[in-house]
Structures are given as C-alpha cells and as structure tokens.
Amino acid sequence: MPDRFPAILVSKDGDEAQKVEQVELGLDDLMDGDVVVDVSHSTVNYKDGLAITGKAPVVRRWPMVPGIDFAGTVASSADPDFKPGDAVILNGWGVGEVHYGGYAGKARVKGGWLIHKPDGLTGAQAMTIGTAGYTAMLCVMALERQGVTPDQGPIIVTGAAGGVGSVAIAILARLGYEVLASTGRPEEADYLKGLGAADIVAREDLSGKPRPLNKERFAGGVDAVGSTTLANVLSMTRYGGAVAACGLAGGMDLPSSVMPFILRGVSLLGVDSVMAPRARRIEAYDRLVRDLDHDKLAAMTTTIDLAGVPQAGADIVAGKVRGRVLVEVGG
Numbered sequence: 001m002p003d004r005f006p007a008i009l010v011s012k013d014g015d016e017a018q019k020v021e022q023v024e025l026g027l028d029d030l031m032d033g034d035v036v037v038d039v040s041h042s043t044v045n046y047k048d049g050l051a052i053t054g055k056a057p058v059v060r061r062w063p064m065v066p067g068i069d070f071a072g073t074v075a076s077s078a079d080p081d082f083k084p085g086d087a088v089i090l091n092g093w094g095v096g097e098v099h100y101g102g103y104a105g106k107a108r109v110k111g112g113w114l115i116h117k118p119d120g121l122t123g124a125q126a127m128t129i130g131t132a133g134y135t136a137m138l139c140v141m142a143l144e145r146q147g148v149t150p151d152q153g154p155i156i157v158t159g160a161a162g163g164v165g166s167v168a169i170a171i172l173a174r175l176g177y178e179v180l181a182s183t184g185r186p187e188e189a190d191y192l193k194g195l196g197a198a199d200i201v202a203r204e205d206l207s208g209k210p211r212p213l214n215k216e217r218f219a220g221g222v223d224a225v226g227s228t229t230l231a232n233v234l235s236m237t238r239y240g241g242a243v244a245a246c247g248l249a250g251g252m253d254l255p256s257s258v259m260p261f262i263l264r265g266v267s268l269l270g271v272d273s274v275m276a277p278r279a280r281r282i283e284a285y286d287r288l289v290r291d292l293d294h295d296k297l298a299a300m301t302t303t304i305d306l307a308g309v310p311q312a313g314a315d316i317v318a319g320k321v322r323g324r325v326l327v328e329v330g331g
C-alpha cells in the first residue's frame with residue numbers, strides 16, 4: 001500500500017450541510033492508535049448510512065472517515081498481541097463515529113479494538129458478514145442464552161430483507177429454527193425463503209397500534225426495527241419467550257406496556273455490538289464460521305468500491321438495500 005491512500009471523508013463547516021467526498025490521505029492524517037492496518041474490505045451498515053447522509057448524529061468528531069467496521073492486514077504494531085501480516089477484523093468501538101474508520105486504505109486503531117480473523121473466513125467474507133451480520137449472531141446467541149430452542153416454535157425476524165435480518169434468517173434456519181420473515185418488501189419473498197424463511201409476515205401485520213397483549217404467535221424474535229414493530233412483536237410473543245432487540249430502523253421509541261413481561265414472562269434482550277466484550281466477539285465470529293451458509297451469504301451481497309459508498313449510504317437509509325453491501329477498499 002503506497003504512502004498516500006484513498007479515503008471517504010465527511011466534513012462540515014459550521015452550520016453548512018455536511019459534505020461527502022473521496023480524498024487522499026497519508027499516515028500522518030490518521031488518528032492515534034498502536035496498530036496500523038492495511039484495510040482490504042469494509043461494508044455499508046445502516047449506521048454508516050446515517051453517518052454519510054447526516055440523517056442522525058452518528059459522526060461526533062469532524063471531519064470523519066466513516067466506516068464502522070473493516071478487515072485487513074496489520075502493517076505495523078506496537079501492541080504485542082498483533083504483528084505485521086496478521087489478518088484482523090474490527091467492529092465498532094466508535095470507529096467511523098469519533099475515530100477514523102474503514103473507508104480508507106489504512107486505519108490506525110487501538111490493538112484492543114481488533115480481533116484476529118478466524119481462519120475459516122476470508123477478509124471479504126468477514127466484511128460481507130460485517131457489523132450487521134455479527135450483530136445478527138449476537139442476537140441469536142442472546143436467544144440461546146435465554147433458553148430459546150428450535151422445538152419451542154417460530155422465531156420472527158423483523159427488517160428481514162436488511163443486513164441484520166437477512167443474516168439472522170440464514171443463521172436461525174441453519175440451526176433448525178422455523179423462521180418467519182417480516183418485511184415491507186413483499187417482492188423479496190423468494191429471496192427471504194431462499195435464505196431459509198419458512199413464511200413471510202407483512203410489515204403491516206406488526207405496525208398497527210400495539211395492544212398490550214395479542215394472540216401468542218412467536219417463541220422468540222430478532223428485532224432490527226424497534227418502535228411499534230417491536231411493541232407488536234412483544235405482544236405476540238408466547239409465554240416464556242424472548243426477543244433480542246438490536247435496531248431502530250423504524251424508530252427509537254417503544255410504545256409497549258409491561259404486560260408481556262409480567263403476564264407472559266416474556267424477556268426483552270438488549271443487544272449491542274459496539275462495546276461488546278472481546279470474548280463475545282471472538283465467540284460470535286467463530287460461530288459465524290460454523291453456523292452460516294457462506295454461499296447464502298454471497299448470494300445476499302452486492303460488491304462496490306469506495307466511490308460507490310456515498311450512494312450506498314443514501315440507499316440503505318432509504319430502505320432500498322437488500323442484504324449486505326461489501327466495500328472493496330484496498331488490495
């Protein structure tokens with residue numbers, strides 16, 4: 001990788017609308033850290049879309065190289081856990097929000113934020129999974145820890161055709177769960193069934209005014225949408241079931257009541273990927289090697305280069321992206 005490298009930069013002067021452009025940076029432009037990584041791949045997650053479009057205050061330090069995750073090879077390291085040539089993955093820790101992120105040929109970060117890439121994945125596969133897919137696995141692991149098993153009944157996945165939803169469906173189906181895919185895009189039914197969904201639930205079925213309790217339909221859920229959708233899912237979760245909540249694509253409110261919790265013993269499991277402890281990250285990626293069909297992963301992926309990032313960021317916030325977007329950054 002040459003001394004100068006391409007990067008996507010978002011900047012803002014005073015009250016001006018934010019600007020997104022492709023620039024060239026050098027190592028001296030990067031922020032503090034003890035490991036320099038040659039970035040090979042990144043992805044476009046929903047949060048990256050928010051950072052690129054400015055639709056929500058994801059970027060909290062200006063200017064910023066967005067990209068909340070990346071895979072690459074260690075170029076230099078002052079951290080004894082990493083040496084040049086090591087293949088690494090980064091998800092979260094404020095990268096792409098307050099620390100220069102994955103949409104650049106090089107990144108300088110803290111070694112404690114990195115994990116070694118498992119042997120069973122290429123860098124491209126790791127970022128095809130990306131933060132959305134790794135979060136989907138964290139959701140599945142949360143349901144498992146709560147004792148949700150395939151014999152208990154169907155699992156609802158909301159925001160199904162998006163990144164978290166698509167990967168959650170593929171994992172749950174492979175683990176033997178009956179998966180119901182909730183989508184606002186009925187034209188994606190074949191895609192969702194191809195990933196392993198047993199049936200489709202229309203978005204409208206879960207977006208009406210939530211009742212405190214409704215007919216018991218689901219043994220569990222993975223929710224990427226929040227708001228009335230999550231409230232409806234909770235009201236329809238069977239006695240003793242659990243819902244892993246990770247997203248807010250439909251809104252950050254939760255117009256629910258305590259009734260599902262106190263009358264049906266339903267559990268609401270919060271899932272955060274950004275500050276998740278390292279051991280859980282390593283477990284999640286090891287599980288992703290085993291419990292995800294990588295052909296299905298490839299089939300749900302669109303590949304772009306850095307120049308395509310601004311448009312893909314706008315598309316994901318507009319709900320137009322299906323599955324995952326892989327960004328080829330460097331060699």
Ligand code: NDP
Binds near residue numbers: 183247272323
């Ligand atoms: P995507 O944009 O790929 O998917 C979101 C999906 O939600 C869309 O595809 C759409 O699914 C559905 N959706 C969008 N808008 C609405 C709406 N207004 N009402 C109902 N459904 C809607 O995003 P990701 O999958 O990457 O991320 C999903 C959510 O998870 C985001 O809010 C993201 O910020 C969050 N997230 C949280 C993480 C954490 O650490 N907690 C980590 C990663 C993501 P369909 O078209 O099928 O209806």
